[in-house]
Amino acid sequence: MAEHLLSTAVHDTLPGNYVRPESQRPRLAEVVTGARIPVVDLGSPDRAEVVAAIGDACRSHGFFQVLNHGIHADLIASVMAVGRDFFRLPPEEKAKLYSDDPARKIRLSTSFNVRKETVHNWRDYLRLHCHPLHEFVPDWPSNPPDFKDTMSKYCKEVRELGFRLYAAISESLGLEASYMKETLGEQEQHMAVNFYPPCPEPELTYGLPAHTDPNALTILLMDQDVAGLQVLHGGKWVAVNPQPGALIINIGDQLQALSNGQYRSVWHRAVVNSDRERMSVASFLCPCNHVVLGPAQKLITEDTPAVYRNYTYDEYYKKFWSRNLDQEHCLELFRT
Ligand code: OGA
Ligand code: NI
Numbered sequence: 001m002a003e004h005l006l007s008t009a010v011h012d013t014l015p016g017n018y019v020r021p022e023s024q025r026p027r028l029a030e031v032v033t034g035a036r037i038p039v040v041d042l043g044s045p046d047r048a049e050v051v052a053a054i055g056d057a058c059r060s061h062g063f064f065q066v067l068n069h070g071i072h073a074d075l076i077a078s079v080m081a082v083g084r085d086f087f088r089l090p091p092e093e094k095a096k097l098y099s100d101d102p103a104r105k106i107r108l109s110t111s112f113n114v115r116k117e118t119v120h121n122w123r124d125y126l127r128l129h130c131h132p133l134h135e136f137v138p139d140w141p142s143n144p145p146d147f148k149d150t151m152s153k154y155c156k157e158v159r160e161l162g163f164r165l166y167a168a169i170s171e172s173l174g175l176e177a178s179y180m181k182e183t184l185g186e187q188e189q190h191m192a193v194n195f196y197p198p199c200p201e202p203e204l205t206y207g208l209p210a211h212t213d214p215n216a217l218t219i220l221l222m223d224q225d226v227a228g229l230q231v232l233h234g235g236k237w238v239a240v241n242p243q244p245g246a247l248i249i250n251i252g253d254q255l256q257a258l259s260n261g262q263y264r265s266v267w268h269r270a271v272v273n274s275d276r277e278r279m280s281v282a283s284f285l286c287p288c289n290h291v292v293l294g295p296a297q298k299l300i301t302e303d304t305p306a307v308y309r310n311y312t313y314d315e316y317y318k319k320f321w322s323r324n325l326d327q328e329h330c331l332e333l334f335r336t
Helices: 047-060 073-087 091-095 133-139 147-172 179-183 253-258 313-321 330-334
Strands: 039-041 063-067 106-110 124-129 188-196 208-211 217-222 229-233 236-239 247-251 268-270 278-286
Touching (some): 073 217, 133 147, 147 179, 147 188, 179 253
Antiparallel strands (some): 124 188, 188 278
């Protein structure tokens, strides 16, 4: 119900159903804060170098930041502004969009999967399907007034960027540049506008607990001022510090499968803090529902047999949403 939304109230104490058991808490003091995840300059004229850098990052971290990605800074600022304005709308306005049914293509919700989970997460989120735009935009929020226009522009540009990255990632695996775009079919595109209000007890809960993304590729626009994303690397949680102008790219489960396990869909999480709200906009490129997924033929050899069986995205996605986030990597259920 809409009264579960966090962004409609001020919270002085953390309700009991947000408190993680001691063994599952974020242990913020142990997080590595000074490290940097790989940075790739897409504006570099040396294509081979860009492709190699992306390949290295996908193997080592499953995450990288891109600079000179071609999405204008003004558009990015407008996306962040319109997202914040949305979460500041009055409760009655937000209640109209509330749903906790993951099958809904446009929904304002909270936590992760309120129907399945026992402990909630300190996040509200607006989830939108974005492709084809003309099919979904009419039902997107019409308040704030510039929401549809700003977000549609951003969605188009993110999609283009995603396809450019597909080409580079395909090449970095020794596949045809067109391999991913063609194999993954007429891609769906989803967006999550994540809003993390200030939290009275950040040590006891999460914005989003550790998870991997079930889709193919994620392009994350982070808050430029407030950190919160952390990535598991070498057994430690590493904070991703906001870098002006950068977008964060991560490999989703489908590219881990397609790469036959060479590239990794890495565990990541979002933590909250006590004095500042934080926002992020995650764009997900998702394979077409009926396409058959699994390791690329070319990457299956005698020495590197198929690690995953073939399946459809429909099958995968249903499995993902039928679980809670605190479980094993969903891809483990698709091993050969
Ligand atoms: C996600 C995600 C991280 C963040 O939406 O899948 O990992 O920093 N978000 O909001
Ligand atoms: Ni994620």
